[in-house]
Amino acid sequence: MKNSPVAVITGGSRGLGYALARALACAGYSLVIDGRDEAALRAAAATLTTGPGTGTSAAREPAGADGPVIALPGDIADPAHRAELRAAAVALGGASLLVNNAGTLGASPLPALADYPVDALRDALEVNVLAPVALTQLLLPDLRRAGGAVLCVTSDAAVEAYAGWGGYGAAKAALEQACNVLAAEESAVRVWWVDPGDLRTDLHQQAFPGEDISDRPLPAAVTPGFLRLISERMPSGRYRAAELMPAGTRVSEAPA
């Protein structure tokens, strides 16, 4: 029996992480997912295995995971939790894909750098840079062996100067450069850092508290682009999810 490939996805209980978990489950991956909110994580794992989308007929795309889904509540900034994630992936056969998706916005509402609480800044760097780098270090031996890949979720705030986004943006810029160097160092592993664009997620809502963000696309809208990156094993580098949408994708105007 051929073992299904194993993906570790951080922040898999909601938002983009959950959408990616679903897409990868449909693509035949076994999953290790984590999240800090245990109840949300359990609920997500339950729908990933049975699927809200389990088709009854005419479904050409399995909506629930065929392989196992292991859900581990915890904080990626905690070394013991990171070790748990790796152990779970090893138990499934070893990770061939790491999706560093979990992140924190930092302070909300977004303060100007002049007033940015340094503790919140430290937290943003801890969760958005140090934790994913540390988890990548931990999984690299498995990823090298599998000829695998690391996918880091980044943001246009890493390269554009948006007022208020100094903490998050600086952290994502650091993560991007870490990816850039990792790609140069690790010839056996693909490293992608992907800007998903503005999405309708909790994190985006925190950035715009009280604002209506329903004009932003749902995370599932961009997952086909991520899947293409993985299935075509595209070269290491920075990508924007919108550019990765499969050929023939037409953009249409929303009805007024």
Added chain:
Amino acid sequence: MTVDFALPAAREAHEPPEARSSGRDDVALMVSRRRAAQISHHAFADLPGLLLPGDLILVNTSGTLPAAVAAGGGLTVHFSTAMPDGDWLIELRAAHGSTTIPHGGGAPGQRLDLPGGARLLLTARFTARLWRARLSTAVVPYLLRHGVPIRYSYVQRSWPAQAYQTVFAGRPGSAEMPSASRPFTPQIVTRLVARGITIAPLTLHTGVSSLEGDEDPYPEYYEVPPMTARLVNLTRRSGGRVIAAGTTVVRALESAAGPDGTVTAAAGWTELVVTPGTGVRAIDGLLTGLHEPRSSHLQMLAAFAAEDLLTRCYAAALDRGYLWHEFGDVHLLLP
């Protein structure tokens, strides 16, 4: 293997020809001849002189529905195709700023609130892009009241519903305009008739343009009336040529053709995809728009012209500034 090229944005028709030039017939017409392996360039108004008395043009009389509806939760629904059991194939689109892109989500049993108190129940995923869905009210009257024409973003502003109907349009049922016959005007039809060229109707309700991408085909409803079948058979027996105005016409007529090319009246849902492998049995020529790279429409064109001729056609079209898409220029593939 298909013709591949990059389509620059400047080669996309951003508005109807009547808005950028003198009328809907004011488009360019490229003619390619398979046996001679020749390409020539004309105006669409030259069409009567490029065909011969005794030729038969088949046109799709399906009218275009205003098939796009805003749903709750930032989603847009594109109604594609009525199914035999009353379900419709629909495409879910997610808001992306003021535009929409394919929505990867949705779940069987999910209900969407649509304007006017209608509810749409997703019953099952049908292809990677399409869902089977059931609306709480009759779909066509609902769309005529609440829908707007599907508009892809290369068309820069909205145009009245009339811009999306061909001169032959009858009963509405298409999600997108069968656009190959859009340049026909009453004047051109009159000149064709005066030259002894016949025009006969059939119907194929065309779905959303998934076939422009590398995607699974899906069924579409079609009708070939008895008189049209007789005219096709008569034309073939008497040495005339059968010219399909549009890829939709090819799909419908080939679905109604027997192995020897004899056409019988037919109606139903067709899943036929015409390729060089299937060939064409009842049709000699094709009038069509310019198609996107790698699309299955290009595969169909390859059933009418050798690949090297098609490659030259598309290179010439790019070089000469032909315009793509439903408001663009046209290409006549002759034997």
